[in-house]
Amino acid sequence: MLDLAAWVAVPPEEQIRKLKRANKTGKGRKSPKRTPKNHVDRPSDGTISPLDLYLYLKSRFGPPNELMMATRTTGTDNIIQWGYYFRSHKHDYFRIHGTSTRVEFFAVMPREKWIGLLTSIKSDFASYGKQMSAIRRSLKRWALFINPFRRAARTVNAFASQLAQIKLTEPPPRPMAMTRRDADEYNRATDTWTHDAFVAQMLATSIRMLAPVVAEAFVNFVLFVLGRPDVRKDTRVYDATIRQPIDVRVRSLHLFCDGFERPVDCSAPAFAGFQTLMNSRNDFLHGNIDPTRLTFDDVFFDSFYGGQVIPLFNDDRGMISRFVSNSFKFVEPTGAAGDWAAVNTFIEHVLSHLSESARMQTLKLLGSDFLGWDAKTGEIAELFDHPAVESLLIIPDGE
Numbered sequence: 001m002l003d004l005a006a007w008v009a010v011p012p013e014e015q016i017r018k019l020k021r022a023n024k025t026g027k028g029r030k031s032p033k034r035t036p037k038n039h040v041d042r043p044s045d046g047t048i049s050p051l052d053l054y055l056y057l058k059s060r061f062g063p064p065n066e067l068m069m070a071t072r073t074t075g076t077d078n079i080i081q082w083g084y085y086f087r088s089h090k091h092d093y094f095r096i097h098g099t100s101t102r103v104e105f106f107a108v109m110p111r112e113k114w115i116g117l118l119t120s121i122k123s124d125f126a127s128y129g130k131q132m133s134a135i136r137r138s139l140k141r142w143a144l145f146i147n148p149f150r151r152a153a154r155t156v157n158a159f160a161s162q163l164a165q166i167k168l169t170e171p172p173p174r175p176m177a178m179t180r181r182d183a184d185e186y187n188r189a190t191d192t193w194t195h196d197a198f199v200a201q202m203l204a205t206s207i208r209m210l211a212p213v214v215a216e217a218f219v220n221f222v223l224f225v226l227g228r229p230d231v232r233k234d235t236r237v238y239d240a241t242i243r244q245p246i247d248v249r250v251r252s253l254h255l256f257c258d259g260f261e262r263p264v265d266c267s268a269p270a271f272a273g274f275q276t277l278m279n280s281r282n283d284f285l286h287g288n289i290d291p292t293r294l295t296f297d298d299v300f301f302d303s304f305y306g307g308q309v310i311p312l313f314n315d316d317r318g319m320i321s322r323f324v325s326n327s328f329k330f331v332e333p334t335g336a337a338g339d340w341a342a343v344n345t346f347i348e349h350v351l352s353h354l355s356e357s358a359r360m361q362t363l364k365l366l367g368s369d370f371l372g373w374d375a376k377t378g379e380i381a382e383l384f385d386h387p388a389v390e391s392l393l394i395i396p397d398g399e
Helices: 012-025 050-061 111-138 148-165 180-226 229-233 235-243 246-251 269-285 319-326 333-351 356-366
Strands: 007-009 080-088 092-099 103-105 143-146 299-304 308-313 370-373
Touching: 007 050, 050 080, 050 092, 050 111, 148 180, 148 333, 180 235, 180 246, 180 269, 180 319, 180 333, 180 356, 229 235, 246 269, 269 333, 333 356
Parallel strands: none
Antiparallel strands: 007 080, 080 092, 092 103, 143 370, 299 308
């Protein structure tokens, strides 16, 4: 294996014969032989670029030749993406796999030999530089990017789910005197209520701040995914479209995008709810202070001798109850839930104006956390259905 010049790609028919012989003799079912303790799998710091290695192997030996290539799916939903099966010096067989986790060499040897092997492979790249460059140019290059709509929508969904689970129960007004046991129980109930109220207030505030962001991210996503090629290619036109007021962007989607069967109905309640939501976002995003909107109570002060003041309220209520219960002003849980419902209703409304094929394409891409973009063609695609799935070989304890 260490002698790169001796590597020979094993034809599939020879792999099949070898597999049949192993099954017939039972060798294929035997446990692997124990190796010396100084023999290890490829060290984690023994790195090599999967792309460069693949270009090198394909330059030398052609397309991946291992039998399992016949069983993989046509897309990227594979644990093993590519594989080569080699023979060295007639009887030394080994595999190299490009998996969803890393490049795997099916061999064990001392660390210094691993480092030597990887160094030799990298040094041999220069011998096949022209071929590797030609193959690289033939590859379709994608830029992977984060779906901003999906990230924001998932965040709000998580907040909304947590908020829905909070049941706020305000303790009843307490009497002037209580037993120690009753007082302790009342204090625990009050602590629970104030804590839950703080968490609910935090979640509701986050939802009301992010809901308009999700709505605008959706509109921009539609413009990016379905935008006409001539619009997306002209940077000035595309940028000017994105900078338009949000309601104008929605009204003109059918003009700048493919896939719309008719203009978005802006007289529908779904659009009205969307506009109301967007009109209120500046107060959150810019921290606008408007006492007329945030007022929750009146207090009267009377002056007392010595510069003292006496606060007087209209209703007889404890300070904790007064301030905690009113801390939800403009971020009420019901209002936050209403904002999120308005966003989802608006999204459904816009999607209903698309053709079936455009709607299905948009829904698929909207639900993907990571997308691919071809800068040359402007194509957007979901490249990996399950990017979090990786492979792991489980061996018996003590191996």
